[in-house]
Amino acid sequence: MTRTTPKLLPEGLRDRLPEEAEAASRVTRALIDAMAGHGYRRIAPPIAEFRETLAGDAHDPASRDLLRFTDPVSRRTLAIRPDITRQVGRIATSRLSSAARPLRLSYAGQVVKLTATTLWPDREMMQVGAELIGNDSLSAVTEVLTVAVDALIAAGVTGITVDLTLPDLVDTLAATAFPLDADAIEAVKAELDAKDAGALAGLGAQAYLPLIAATGPFPKALDRLRAIDAGGVLASRIAALEALAASVGDRVTVTLDPTERHGFEYQSWIGFSIFVAGHAVTIGRGGSYAITHPDGRIEPAVGFSLYPDPLIGAGLGVEVNEARALFLPIGHDVSAAARLRSEGWVTIAALADSDDPQALGCTHKLAGGAAVSL
Amino acid sequence: MTRTTPKLLPEGLRDRLPEEAEAASRVTRALIDAMAGHGYRRIAPPIAEFRETLAGDAHDPASRDLLRFTDPVSRRTLAIRPDITRQVGRIATSRLSSAARPLRLSYAGQVVKLTATTLWPDREMMQVGAELIGNDSLSAVTEVLTVAVDALIAAGVTGITVDLTLPDLVDTLAATAFPLDADAIEAVKAELDAKDAGALAGLGAQAYLPLIAATGPFPKALDRLRAIDAGGVLASRIAALEALAASVGDRVTVTLDPTERHGFEYQSWIGFSIFVAGHAVTIGRGGSYAITHPDGRIEPAVGFSLYPDPLIGAGLGVEVNEARALFLPIGHDVSAAARLRSEGWVTIAALADSDDPQALGCTHKLAGGAAVSL
Numbered sequence: 001m002t003r004t005t006p007k008l009l010p011e012g013l014r015d016r017l018p019e020e021a022e023a024a025s026r027v028t029r030a031l032i033d034a035m036a037g038h039g040y041r042r043i044a045p046p047i048a049e050f051r052e053t054l055a056g057d058a059h060d061p062a063s064r065d066l067l068r069f070t071d072p073v074s075r076r077t078l079a080i081r082p083d084i085t086r087q088v089g090r091i092a093t094s095r096l097s098s099a100a101r102p103l104r105l106s107y108a109g110q111v112v113k114l115t116a117t118t119l120w121p122d123r124e125m126m127q128v129g130a131e132l133i134g135n136d137s138l139s140a141v142t143e144v145l146t147v148a149v150d151a152l153i154a155a156g157v158t159g160i161t162v163d164l165t166l167p168d169l170v171d172t173l174a175a176t177a178f179p180l181d182a183d184a185i186e187a188v189k190a191e192l193d194a195k196d197a198g199a200l201a202g203l204g205a206q207a208y209l210p211l212i213a214a215t216g217p218f219p220k221a222l223d224r225l226r227a228i229d230a231g232g233v234l235a236s237r238i239a240a241l242e243a244l245a246a247s248v249g250d251r252v253t254v255t256l257d258p259t260e261r262h263g264f265e266y267q268s269w270i271g272f273s274i275f276v277a278g279h280a281v282t283i284g285r286g287g288s289y290a291i292t293h294p295d296g297r298i299e300p301a302v303g304f305s306l307y308p309d310p311l312i313g314a315g316l317g318v319e320v321n322e323a324r325a326l327f328l329p330i331g332h333d334v335s336a337a338a339r340l341r342s343e344g345w346v347t348i349a350a351l352a353d354s355d356d357p358q359a360l361g362c363t364h365k366l367a368g369g370a371a372v373s374l
Numbered sequence: 375m376t377r378t379t380p381k382l383l384p385e386g387l388r389d390r391l392p393e394e395a396e397a398a399s400r401v402t403r404a405l406i407d408a409m410a411g412h413g414y415r416r417i418a419p420p421i422a423e424f425r426e427t428l429a430g431d432a433h434d435p436a437s438r439d440l441l442r443f444t445d446p447v448s449r450r451t452l453a454i455r456p457d458i459t460r461q462v463g464r465i466a467t468s469r470l471s472s473a474a475r476p477l478r479l480s481y482a483g484q485v486v487k488l489t490a491t492t493l494w495p496d497r498e499m500m501q502v503g504a505e506l507i508g509n510d511s512l513s514a515v516t517e518v519l520t521v522a523v524d525a526l527i528a529a530g531v532t533g534i535t536v537d538l539t540l541p542d543l544v545d546t547l548a549a550t551a552f553p554l555d556a557d558a559i560e561a562v563k564a565e566l567d568a569k570d571a572g573a574l575a576g577l578g579a580q581a582y583l584p585l586i587a588a589t590g591p592f593p594k595a596l597d598r599l600r601a602i603d604a605g606g607v608l609a610s611r612i613a614a615l616e617a618l619a620a621s622v623g624d625r626v627t628v629t630l631d632p633t634e635r636h637g638f639e640y641q642s643w644i645g646f647s648i649f650v651a652g653h654a655v656t657i658g659r660g661g662s663y664a665i666t667h668p669d670g671r672i673e674p675a676v677g678f679s680l681y682p683d684p685l686i687g688a689g690l691g692v693e694v695n696e697a698r699a700l701f702l703p704i705g706h707d708v709s710a711a712a713r714l715r716s717e718g719w720v721t722i723a724a725l726a727d728s729d730d731p732q733a734l735g736c737t738h739k740l741a742g743g744a745a746v747s748l
Contacts, residue, residue, distance in 0.1 A: 010447065010452055017469065020418075044394075046387035048387065096391070100730070
């Protein structure tokens with residue numbers, strides 16, 4: 001799939017041609033249907049809305065993703081949505097604030113980011129996901145992770161790895177078993193990101209060193225985490241990680257990266273990244289978080305987002321057995337053609353004597369009211 | 375379906391909640407699948423692109439619809455697409471310029487217009503359509519009109535009226551049977567729009583008067599058009615209108631409004647509007663037109679666009695028999711739940727003892743591996 005020349009389209013925006021567009025449509029249907037099977041009902045927020053709903057102030061990482069513009073009608077700054085999760089949160093705390101909890105919602109739509117990256121050259125991408133609002137217990141996280149895996153498998157994805165993380169782990173340890181000064185916490189997190197044992201030791205954070213090794217495939221990585229004696233602070237987390245891994249471990253590879261922070265700025269006790277064999281980019285991400293109602297009330301939630309475009313670009317959802325295409329000669333039997341369409345044929349009608357069945361991709365033609373191989 | 379308060383969303387942009395969002399999804403699938411059955415392959419252009427690709431200069435009516443912004447990456451003016459048809463034309467004359475003709479393409483996506491109208495209060499709407507590129511013959515127009523009607527019927531639409539028009543009729547008559555000064559042509563068109571017989575007579579355009587009466591249901595309106603003696607200039611048009619009406623007349627009401635111009639600024643010899651009983655707005659529009667390749671070559675085309683949102687807002691696509699929802703108690707049999715989902719059940723899992731099956735919309739619960747009515 002070659003990209004449109006830069007002259008025709010802005011950098012990072014491109015056309016999806018039939019094979020890819022149809023694959024995207026099939027994948028989206030499969031994902032949405034799988035989420036619906038678990039009771040997640042679809043909502044569709046607008047493609048653009050007020051800037052301040054889509055991101056906080058300049059310190060909010062999301063604010064860097066916004067493609068903004070002034071709306072001549074409202075005379076306010078709007079942005080094209082770079083993410084649908086926040087829109088779901090807005091809906092859950094406004095029009096659906098009094099809907100029964102737990103509230104299960106799903107979505108699928110285009111999002112646009114301000115800039116592309118080397119790993120992800122598209123600025124527009126499809127985001128599909130589900131949010132469970134009102135509960136962030138282990139049961140809720142287990143359900144959400146199961147739905148994500150079910151959806152990917154239903155869409156035909158293979159080679160899935162789920163990488164579990166504990167977004168508030170360092171904060172928790174720093175406040176309990178392995179005290180750290182407030183100043184040191186960020187430095188320790190940064191060195192854990194860098195997996196730099198020497199620097200950690202230099203910070204006097206030797207207690208955190210074993211976390212670097214507690215990384216990789218289950219159950220080995222979890223055993224290493226278990227070996228850290230943090231006075232029972234980690235017990236419930238370890239039990240939860242074990243239960244989550246067990247819930248999907250027969251269908252996906254489960255790994256642990258307990259201090260991974262990238263992409264988990266808003267997550268609370270648990271997070272997960274989804275990788276697919278052959279793709280360097282993260283295909284999905286999820287975890288627990290909190291949403292704040294206008295009255296200040298805070299509600300727990302769990303959700304995930306999938307970004308299936310790279311999978312589709314690599315062939316996911318492409319029909320292996322193309323629908324059989326039936327050429328309809330000029331003056332054909334219209335009702336026979338309609339009947340064959342209802343049986344699953346794609347019909348291509350001749351409009352001129354020069355129309356060439358083969359050039360139009362036809363495998364059969366209509367003759368005597370039946371499909372005849374060309 | 376109440377609208378979100380203006381505080382939360384800009385005027386004309388709104389959220390689709392589950393019932394409506396799911397109905398929109400069902401309607402889109404039905405439309406896309408019906409178009410695919412006739413060989414129209416889906417493409418997906420980006421949600422935004424260079425301003426100049428989406429509209430011409432300030433005289434182009436489309437330029438009034440553009441929600442523009444400066445792209446910090448390309449440092450050029452982009453706009454959110456107010457229409458997908460032009461994007462299809464761009465693709466047909468660039469990446470698909472050497473694809474076999476006739477080229478059949480379909481699309482479905484969100485479009486955003488700068489301003490709302492009283493009749494159409496939403497600025498964001500769904501546009502679904504098909505374009506047949508390389509032919510604008512009667513056969514091509516008949517196919518496109520048939521596809522539009524097939525798609526609407528497949529989506530469950532009833533009470534369809536197709537209103538046929540001849541966008542270049544006045545120009546044709548003015549250049550042949552009923553000569554007009556160049557200055558007078560626009561004035562005559564305006565008075566025909568207003569159906570103002572007195573003003574037409576005042577312009578010395580008495581010959582055009584019968585066009586006002588040639589309006590309304592077939593075949594009466596067509597008989598009145600046929601009665602106009604224009605020296606044979608209208609013969610092929612009348613034959614075409616008759617053939618088009620016959621091709622869909624058993625499934626929809628066909629009317630004629632030969633000089634209707636609104637919405638047909640780009641159409642050539644034939645245009646049609648689609649109305650649905652109970653809706654004042656035009657639900658779809660189509661006709662013949664020309665696309666220009668970068669090398670100056672002009673290619674004929676026919677297409678249609680549908681805007682199904684008002685139909686969905688009125689209940690089109692809403693599931694009458696909601697999927698049966700099965701409550702899964704805590705500690706339920708996971709494989710029985712998966713089996714029931716594969717049989718079409720929607721499952722709602724309990725996450726806490728307090729989760730109320732009825733409040734969560736469940737009609738049944740899982741007990742002993744089977745669905746039991748609540």
